[in-house]
Amino acid sequence: MNILLTGASRGIGAATLEALNCSGHRVAGHSTNGGEGLIAGNLADPASINSIWDHALEALDGRIDVLVNNAGIYEGIADDAADEDWRTAWDRTLQINLRAAADLCRQAVAHFRQQGGGRIINLASRAAFRGDSPNHWHYAASKSAIIGMTKTIARGYAAEGILAFAVAPGFTVTDATEEYLEGRGGAQILADIPLGRVTTPAEVAETIRWLAIDAPAASTGSVIDLNGASYVR
Secondary structure, three states, X not given: OEEEEXXXXXXXXXXXXXXXXXXXXXXXXXXXXXXXXXXXXXXXXXXXXXXXXXXXXXXXXXXXXXXXEOOOOOOOOOOOOOHHHHHHHHHHHHHHHHHHHHHXXXXXXXXXXXXXXXXXXXXXXXXXXXXXXXXXXXXXXXXXXXXXXXXXHHHHHHHHOEEEEEEEEOOEOOOOOHHHHHOHHHHHHHHOOOOOOOEOHHXXXXXXXXXXXXXXXXXXXXXXXXXXXOOOO
C-alpha cells in the first residue's frame, strides 16, 4: 500500500510511520518542518495542502491508497481571554485539526474515485464524545467535527470502494505528556482510567495500521476508541 501520513515526526505519527514501514508499506510522511525524508508543510496555511498532496503523489509514483490524517494541535485558550485571542485560537485549531484534514480528504476522495477505491483514517479523540477541559472548547469541537466528517465520507462513497474510519484515543503518553504524567496531574488522569494506565502511541499506531490494511470493508464508518474504558459509548 502507498500511504500518506500527516504529523509523522513524533508521538502517534512517528509510531505509525514505524508500524507501517515495518509491515512493508510505502509511506510518504509529513511534518511541519520536514526533515529525515518527511514532506514539509504547515497545515496552518491552507495553501500548503495541495503542495503536501502533490509531493506525496510524486514520492509514491502517482498513487496513494491510504490517507492518514494524524496531525493536530492541543492548545488551550481561557474562556475569559481577550476576544481577538479567543478567535485566533479557534481559527488556528479548526484550521489545523479540521479544515486541513477536510482538504486532504477531498483530495483523497477525488484520487480514489479515479483508481477504484482507497481508505481514509482520521484521528479524533475521546474529547469528541465526553468533552475536554474548559480551556479546550475548540479542540473538542474540532474532534467532534472530524467524526461527523468521517461518517459522512463513509456513507457517501462506500459504493465506490472509498472507506473511512476514525480513531479516538484518550490520554496518550508521548514526549510532550510524560512530564505531566509524572507530576500531580498524572495521578488524577490515571484514577479516571479503569485500565490503570494511559494509551501508548504503539497501540494507536497498530490500530491505524489495521484500519489502513486489514479492517474489513463492512467496518467503514467505524470509530475505534482507545481510552482504557475511561469513556464507554
